[in-house]
Amino acid sequence: EAGVAQSPRxxxxxxxxxxxxxxxxxSGHATLYWYQQILGQGPKLLIQFQNxxxxxxSQLPKDRFxxxxxxxxxxxxxxxxxxxxxxxxxxxxxxxxxGPQETQYFGPGTRLLVL
Amino acid sequence: AQSVAQPEDxxxxxxxxxxxxxxxxxxxxxxxxxxxxxxxxxxxQFLLKYITGDNLVKGxxxxxxxxxxxxxxxxxxxxxxxxxxxxxxxxxxSWGKFQFGAGTQVxxxx
Numbered sequence: 012e013a014g015v016a017q018s019p020r021x022x023x024x025x026x027x028x029x030x031x032x033x034x035x036x037x038s039g040h041a042t043l044y045w046y047q048q049i050l051g052q053g054p055k056l057l058i059q060f061q062n063x064x065x066x067x068x069s070q071l072p073k074d075r076f077x078x079x080x081x082x083x084x085x086x087x088x089x090x091x092x093x094x095x096x097x098x099x100x101x102x103x104x105x106x107x108x109x110g111p112q113e114t115q116y117f118g119p120g121t122r123l124l125v126l
Numbered sequence: 127a128q129s130v131a132q133p134e135d136x137x138x139x140x141x142x143x144x145x146x147x148x149x150x151x152x153x154x155x156x157x158x159x160x161x162x163x164x165x166x167x168x169x170x171q172f173l174l175k176y177i178t179g180d181n182l183v184k185g186x187x188x189x190x191x192x193x194x195x196x197x198x199x200x201x202x203x204x205x206x207x208x209x210x211x212x213x214x215x216x217x218x219x220s221w222g223k224f225q226f227g228a229g230t231q232v233x234x235x236x
Contacts, residue, residue: 015169044224046182051228051229052228052229053130053216053218053225053226053227053228053229054170054226055226056223056224056225059182067223077177085155102170104170111157111158111220111221111222111224112158112175112177112220114160114172114175115172116172117169117170117171117223118169119168119169120168120169122167
């Protein structure tokens with residue numbers, strides 16, 4: 012079974028530029044998560060989708076971050092404009108139905124450096 | 127506020143010795159508890175989780191974790207550490223929200 016796929020793996024941009032990350036979850040998984048992992052910290056949930064609907068985006072900086080999962084499968088996370096403090100690893104995860112007892116499976120992440 | 131704490135930034139252990147990575151939580155109700163491991167430049171890999179039942183949970187790669195409700199702890203253990211266990215370990219609690227601890231770097235020396 013294929014795991015969670017993410018691209019690109021690395022991205023370097025200048026501040027105020029825009030950037031987009033892509034995620035394809037495990038086939039059949041209804042729930043998709045985007046996390047931000049700043050160096051030295053644990054991952055922080057940015058947004059959770061159930062199929063193509065948003066379940067939780069309480070920690071998403073909505074003035075600059077946006078995410079979509081239009082067909083309930085793959086997802087895109089965008090930052091516009093980027094700030095220096097957005098430098099982090101962006102992790103995508105998926106789970107079967109999104110229940111609190113379910114295991115989340117993570118992709119390899121996209122490492123973003125904002126200069 | 128709900129929180130997950132990993133009190134040690136780093137744990138150093140010699141190969142062959144027992145390994146313990148500590149985790150405590152402050153979450154109302156009965157959260158589900160998880161351990162993940164992260165190797166350099168890779169995503170998080172699931173090790174084990176506590177849902178209910180036996181307080182000792184066995185997981186991947188010889189790891190186990192002990193749930194202690196009275197102490198609100200979920201410590202990760204391995205009886206005999208390997209150099210290849212050197213990685214970043216994260217504890218997480220799930221109660222509708224999913225929250226990670228800050229992580230503990232494990233260094234196993236030959």
